[in-house]
Amino acid sequence: MLIRSGEWAGHTSGLATRHVQGNVVVLPAAYAHDFLLYCQRNPRPCPLLAVSEAGSPVLPGLGDNLDIRTDVPLYRVWRHGQLVEEVRDVRSLWREDLVTFVLGCSFSFEHALLDAGVPLRHVAQSRNVAMFRTSIATEPAGPFAGPMVVTMRPFKPADAIRAVQITSRFPGVHGAPVHIGKPELIGIHDVTRPDYGDPVEMLDDELPVFWACGVTPQAAVMEARPSFCITHAPGSMLITDLLNYQLATL
Secondary structure (H helix, E strand, C coil): CCCHHHHCCCCCCCCCCCCEEEEEEEEEEHHHHHHHHHHHCCCCCCCEEEECCCCCCCCCCCCCCCCCCCCCCCCCEEECEEEEECCCCHHHHHHCCEEEEEEECCCHHHHHHHHHHCCCCCHHHHCEEEEEEEEEEEECCCCCCCEEEEEEEEHHHHHHHHHHHHHHCHHCCCCCCCCEEEHHCCCCCCCCCCCCCCCCCCCCEEEEEECCCCCHHHHHHHCCCCCCCEEECCCCCCEEEEHHHHHHHC
């Protein structure tokens, strides 16, 4: 409700920590089948939580009073693969042929890490998580293709092992890391300069740990160049009524 009223317009890392957060992609129905197939072929970066009916701004499985047009802190609007504006409300842009996809977000497993005593520097510093485009190609579907985007969190080796153990229990929100250590092996040449989000300091005795990221579909949108698309701005997620423990496996 704070987001809907405009009182909260920042990133959502560390906010409502027990609740599942989601990445958002809204596309015309003509592109929906191909994008659904893209998500199914790339479950690590694109774990589907919900898909709406065409034209409907509600997703009952994610919240009783949820309106996708108003409940994301910051939206990105794309036309023919180009980012044209960022807005806080998309009601004036809504159309009857739009289908909403909500994908799992790594912010949802951060609470489990913190509960286990695994420190997260970006949360402690009230920063957005660092995100990078990689050289890892996703599996294409129709016009949708492109590189995997990852989040990076620095850990001491023992904490990195614990983070792998914990996040592997959350496949619905990206699961275990896709890479640990040498960032150049996945096409990242400077971990101090993220493509999205905020830079996070990494100490000499720490390892960079990379998880698949739900910003990946934005790279696919740039490749597919749909006539119209709405996404969340990186780090500005949809907060749902689901609780993180509901997505955990035993």
